[in-house]
Amino acid sequence: MAEFTDWSVQAIALWRRVSAYSFENPEDGLDLTRRLAREQGWTIERARGAIHEYRGFCFLCGIADGPLTPSPEVDEVWHLHLIHTRDYWQQFCPQVLGIALHHGPTRGGQAERRRYCEQYARTLASYERWFGPPPLDFWPANRERFANPARMRRVDLRRHLIVPRPRLPNRRWLVVIGGLLAGALATGTAAALSSIAPERTWRFPFMVIAFIFVIVVWLSSSLGGDSDGSDGSDGSDDGGDGGCGGCDCG
Structure with a gap:
């Protein structure tokens, strides 16, 4: 040495x-x-x-x-x-x-x-x-x-039992990807339901997008956050x- x-x-x-x-x-x-x-x-x-x-x-x-x-x-x-x-x-x-x-x-x-x-x-x-x-x-x-x-x-x-958390992408990219998936799913859901209940079709895209957005935000905050290791805290609990x-x- x-x-x-x-x-x-x-x-x-x-x-x-x-x-x-x-x-x-x-x-x-x-x-x-x-x-x-x-x-x-x-x-x-x-x-x-x-x-x-x-x-x-x-x-x-x-x-x-x-x-x-x-x-x-x-x-x-x-x-x-x-x-x-x-x-x-x-x-x-x-x-x-x-x-x-x-x-x-x-x-x-x-x-x-x-x-x-x-x-x-x-x-x-x-x-x-x-x-x-x-x-x-x-x-x-x-x-x-x-x-x-x-x-x-x-x-x-x-x-x-210790199980390692999955490393998720950067939080911003996670929200973007989640938003795109939510939009695609909402569009497909609306198209499928348009023939069943036309008068309520407009509600489904917003409900699906809101639900998936909440799930994505929760995952990004609880399963690792940003890939650079910064959690955005003020350091008061260091x-x-x-x-x-x-x-x-x-």
Whole structure:
């Protein structure tokens, strides 16, 4: 990961301490790595990959001039490490990082959303400077990173079955397509009924169009929204984990 090109002595020493720190102890049974894999539904290899990226993030926090923000996968590692309080606060922070690395969740709102977007962009830039291009499977682009953060929820898999929502087209195109289908159906319905009840034929197109329009609007709002990930909200509910994860180095 690191090549130590033009690195300072302090940066090299920090990275060696961070990269050498073990998050696995098979004698403990369900160590941090295996617990991470179980809770996230990941393979052991993916859990190890996420922990490797977590090491890189902690290194960047240790040399950064300001707060940074992790990716969702790295944030999950951080959350889990934080609840191992003795390891995190008595060993990792003082002995490895040499700083108190605090996790700062968002308070919600557009200002906070902009702040974390800027911090995440700074994190990606810092990552590329020190380690090269960040891997997309652990470090998504800024827009994807903060797409609909409030919709992330923890689910008990013993009680619930998770089925992915279908990805619908852009909301505007969905309404247009729905309108065209509604018009075609209404025209066909009116033509078929004209011979049965001519005096009421004019009502059917409007009834069919109204019904299909309501269904289309409901689908577009409940089954994924715009394809770019923006739900048009004001950001006031960005309190979920997907929108948090800033660090405060004390």
